[in-house]
Amino acid sequence: MDPLRRSPSPCTSRPPSPRTPPCEMLGHVGIEAVLEQLKIKAMKMGFEFNIMVVGQSGLGKSTMVNTLFKSKMWKSTLPGLGVPMPQTLQLQSVTHIIEENGVKLKLTVTDTPGFGDQINNDKCWDPILGYINGQYERYLQEEILITRQRHIPDTRVHCCVYFVPPTGHCLRPLDIEFLQRLCRTVNVVPVIARADSLTIEEREAFRRRIQHDLRAHCIEVYPQKCFDEDISDRILNSKIRDRIPFAVVGADQEHLVNGRCVLGRKTKWGIIEVENMAHCEFPLLRDLLIRSHLQDLKDITHNVHYENYRVFRLNQSHALPRGPGWVNLAPAPADLTATPGPWKVRWQAHDSSDEEC
């Protein structure tokens, strides 16, 4: 992926207003019932969401996922319990179906143990990029089949949560490298992990410095400014952008505070409540990811990132002559595995294409 392949200019999901005469209806017709129909259909089909958590070990990724979805998705890893430290970066995915009030969500969480843990972390982002592109590739293959499935299963990563260690200083070179590369391929939401080790002022300072670093390196994290469609979106997203990266604390144990049962971390000097805005910004993260912007995350993945990948892949082959009355559909280059196999795609295949990264 060359640095020039940035996301295209604002891809509005709203169609351009037609130069057709707006008609006045003389009474109620019932068009708005279509919204209800949409809802019914969507609820019947269920939703899919794929999230990836990236960060060094010990930053609380698994705990965070458990906290987000209020369930034991992962067994939180405790070091030194005989679990061998992975020598290379390996991706692990878990899929669950969770249901709330009739809404079924198929959630896939991909973890990346071993990221940034080696002595030489050069190109440790490659397996991750390979995995993400592999999912795009899968979708693309399904999409260009002649006999397609009615509903193509969506395994593309919709959101990547990046855990920044709470050094309190600024982004490290590894962080910057990784964020630069990944922002062009997937929606990235950086968070400050284990934020209970920073005071409120330190958090603010850290946040400002991170924001400055992101701007300096032209890293566009989610929500991207160029996809704001109208003024209300922009206002809402600016507020969010102001608070990115969120300082979060994860906890999956409940404690009793003031008679209420809350999720929190119990320490000698107090109980850090996860859902208390005064303590940490976990609610903001949860709201962003789940309650308000989930559909938007999926849309941007589908309309922008996937399309970018598709254009890139289709352009990879030589220019083809126009067939009789049909547009170009380019063949895959020889080095990319054509069969949609398991996710452990040989990331060497993508090495050549990622050369210019």
Place this chain on the structure above:
Amino acid sequence: MATKTTCISSQVSDDEQRQKRENVRSLAMGGHVGFESLPDQLVNRSIQQGFCFNILCVGETGIGKSTLIDTLFNTNFEDHESSHFYPHVKLKAQTYELQESNVRLKLTIVNTVGFGDQINKEESYQPIVDYIDAQFEAYLQEELKIKRSLCTYHDSRVHVCLYFISPTGHSLKTLDLLTMKSLDSKVNVIPVIAKADAISKSELHKFKIKLMSELVSNGVQIYQFPTDDETIAKINASMNGHLPFAVVGSMDEVKVGNKMVKARQYPWGVVQVENENHCDFVKLREMLICTNMEDLREQTHTRHYELYRRCKLEEMGLTDVGPENKPLSLQETYEAKRHEFYGELQRKEEEMKQMFVQRVKEKEAILKEAERELQAKFEHLKRVHQEERMKLEEKRRLLEEEIIAFSKKKATSEIYQNQTFMASGSNLRKDKDRKKAPAYRFELLCFDVRACETTGGPKDAEEGREGPSTVGRP
């Protein structure tokens, strides 16, 4: 407790089977997470995007298509009536933008103009099929582009086809049957009985039964309202039994009771459009717009469009499965096709070159031939010319000889005359007969006259030799 599993190869089939295969577990959550707002998020996005709906109305001219659409959407779309004298069936599409509370609908109405008017109706349904195919084709082209913009693409595929059956009360016309049969695999067809106020209730019932049985026996697959979702299954099932809907359209308002309703006024009564006892208009509106609009769109996209796409791609000779029944990616087959195509191209190029060279040779030969002929002609002419010239030379020579001979004679005769003159003048009279004599004598006489100095008129006359020679007169 969730176990860490390696990832998914998800196939779409039954939910249960899929879950079992993927080792996907259902998980109970410990509290409220909040993704129940997901459908709302989806709806919000759709509201922002706006909706698109395309209706195709097929029916004879004057059967009430425009009026029904006006009534359905409670607007006055277009006013003028179309003529009955079109030589071919044409389709006219118009797009309108409607808004109701926060829903924006881009509605496209496609009307068939001149359907059923021609004397020979063989080609009537073809333009309709072509139009529908053209819309699919446009969408397919957009989808296959490299840089595509599907989210901003104005979807013009026909979502529903309202087929207007004229209320004869007997059965389907052949044209209707033929048209519906050719359309049923391409678009959702909903037949309606137009101008239903022309049939009485009992006739209507029989007519409907007859129509449905004819459709079924001819294998025409009209659109069935979906009954798989519990919330709308019941109403849809009951509506399925009322097909085809008998409708009346009218935008005129008539006072009935104490309110104004849309109706048609006759001397014998008022047919109210929105009265369920009078016609099925309300049912049609309910089914078409309020309950199943989304399903119609989905069917168009997932069934009809996919079918078209598959047929089109297979037509191109592309398959998913290779010769040994291994799944072949589209790209590989395309690569193969591309080579083939190139080969073909080369061959054709060679052919054309050969043909060109041949033609050039032929032309050259012809030209050479012509040149030779011309040359021969030229030579021939030249020869002829030469001959003529020689002849002329000959003649000239002869003439010159004659002239020379003549001048010689002249010279000799002059000399001779001089001599005789010198010799004696008495020989003059002897020379009277000689031609030159008079002139000669005249000269002499003139000499005499001069000497005498007389006018010499009578004397001259006496001598009277008319000597035209002017030599003598001074």
